Amino acid sequence: MKEITILGSTGSIGVNTLDVISNHLDKFNVRALTANTNLDIFVEQCFKYQPEYAVMTDEASASKLEEKLKKKAPDISVLAGIEGLVKVAELDSVDYVMAAIVGAAGLLPTLAAAKSGKRVLLANKEALVMSGKLFMDTIAGSNSELIPIDSEHNAIFQCIADTNNQENASIRSIMLTASGGPFLNTPINELASKTPEQACKHPKWKMGRKISVDSATMMNKGLEIIEASWLFNIDPDSINVVIHPQSIIHSLVEYKDGSVLAQLGNPDMRIPISFGLAWPDRIETKVERLDLFDISQFDFKRPEEDRFPCLRLAREAIKQGGTSSAILNAANEVAVNEFLNNNLKFTDIAIVIDSVMSNVAQNNASTLDVILNDDKLARAQAKEVIRGMKI
Ligand SMILES: NC(=O)c1ccc[n+]([C@@H]2O[C@H](COP(=O)([O-])OP(=O)(O)OC[C@H]3O[C@@H](n4cnc5c(N)ncnc54)[C@H](OP(=O)(O)O)[C@@H]3O)[C@@H](O)[C@H]2O)c1
Numbered sequence: 001m002k003e004i005t006i007l008g009s010t011g012s013i014g015v016n017t018l019d020v021i022s023n024h025l026d027k028f029n030v031r032a033l034t035a036n037t038n039l040d041i042f043v044e045q046c047f048k049y050q051p052e053y054a055v056m057t058d059e060a061s062a063s064k065l066e067e068k069l070k071k072k073a074p075d076i077s078v079l080a081g082i083e084g085l086v087k088v089a090e091l092d093s094v095d096y097v098m099a100a101i102v103g104a105a106g107l108l109p110t111l112a113a114a115k116s117g118k119r120v121l122l123a124n125k126e127a128l129v130m131s132g133k134l135f136m137d138t139i140a141g142s143n144s145e146l147i148p149i150d151s152e153h154n155a156i157f158q159c160i161a162d163t164n165n166q167e168n169a170s171i172r173s174i175m176l177t178a179s180g181g182p183f184l185n186t187p188i189n190e191l192a193s194k195t196p197e198q199a200c201k202h203p204k205w206k207m208g209r210k211i212s213v214d215s216a217t218m219m220n221k222g223l224e225i226i227e228a229s230w231l232f233n234i235d236p237d238s239i240n241v242v243i244h245p246q247s248i249i250h251s252l253v254e255y256k257d258g259s260v261l262a263q264l265g266n267p268d269m270r271i272p273i274s275f276g277l278a279w280p281d282r283i284e285t286k287v288e289r290l291d292l293f294d295i296s297q298f299d300f301k302r303p304e305e306d307r308f309p310c311l312r313l314a315r316e317a318i319k320q321g322g323t324s325s326a327i328l329n330a331a332n333e334v335a336v337n338e339f340l341n342n343n344l345k346f347t348d349i350a351i352v353i354d355s356v357m358s359n360v361a362q363n364n365a366s367t368l369d370v371i372l373n374d375d376k377l378a379r380a381q382a383k384e385v386i387r388g389m390k391i
Pocket of ligand 1: 007008009010011012013014034035036037038039057099100101102103105123124125126149150151205206207208209210211269
């Protein structure tokens with residue numbers, strides 16, 4: 001039996017993880033669940049899975065949770081704050097940690113899991129984008145395993161694992177596929193007036209609001225280039241983005257000999273989640289089977305630079321190195337949040353990030369303190385830039 005902590009259990013990845021686990025309760029036991037403020041769903045999850053610990057980062061929500069669990073589930077220990085997240089990420093009794101908090105808020109508990117010898121199932125790409133080498137060194141220095149849950153990186157992991165390729169020396173390039181998001185065919189001069197609701201209406205995937213906007217700007221793919229370069233130790237110039245609107249091929253690896261391996265499946269996050277939980281085995285899922293006759297056609301397209309400026313910004317950040325990726329990520333988080341709150345135009349997201357990257361100096365990202373400090377400076381700068389913009 002594997003004991004599991006799910007960081008961010010109320011989100012899209014968290015709910016899908018619990019769905020997979022529900023069908024394999026003989027193999028996996030939920031030891032801890034965490035959320036921020038989403039009390040209603042979290043209470044239901046606590047009743048259903050009876051974890052030993054339930055953490056709510058938001059203190060007021062944690063107090064309300066304690067009150068609600070008192071009668072029906074008095075054995076569940078309720079914790080609050082970032083300390084609670086870190087505690088359940090490093091519990092001795094836990095084998096696997098699903099890192100599914102969105103954004104920088106997931107960095108500390110995900111690093112804590114990486115430090116304490118867990119199998120880290122990494123959905124929270126922002127944690128790796130921010131801390132890059134520090135994160136990979138932490139994994140290497142403990143007995144932790146790192147399995148990417150992002151469907152593209154999980155696909156690459158599957159392609160590489162299947163060839164038993166230890167060194168990556170035989171890889172010529174990686175092709176990250178992208179759906180192109182909801183605005184792939186929208187006239188570029190109409191993008192400025194797009195609303196949060198339109199941006200969050202992803203054509204293929206049902207995801208949280210932040211990653212949905214990132215998909216619409218393609219910053220998601222930019223973050224994924226950075227993520228892939230750290231995970232697989234590949235030069236970012238050898239990572240190409242291919243728009244594939246059907247979202248069936250989840251990514252491809254090109255080898256020196258001309259072979260190209262790909263992983264395919266319906267766009268359903270329960271596939272990479274179940275892979276990460278079961279690896280090196282495979283377990284049954286309730287995912288709809290792939291019907292190639294039904295799909296009948298695959299399309300591929302190059303991303304247009306003027307439609308998706310965030311891709312260029314992400315490439316610049318990884319080239320600059322140091323804390324540049326953390327600065328990029330922080331500026332993006334602030335800009336996306338303001339866009340979601342109707343305080344910023346869709347097309348201004350990239351303008352804010354560009355401005356922050358030009359104005360906040362990057363540093364050597366060797367310690368967590370430096371990374372967190374630059375994250376803070378970039379957030380302050382992004383807010384400043386947005387204050388000066390007209391919506
Ligand atoms: N969704 C996908 O299909 C998908 C695919 C690939 C990768 N990912 C990555 O997986 C991560 C999660 O994405 P998602 O779509 O599942 O996001 P989501 O639906 O927005 O869920 C986010 C989760 O994080 C929690 N959370 C938010 N802010 C927090 C904070 N300050 N402190 C602690 N917890 C906090 C939320 O709790 P509350 O509910 O209480 O707010 C929720 O449980 C992201 O990094 C995303 O890029 C997602």
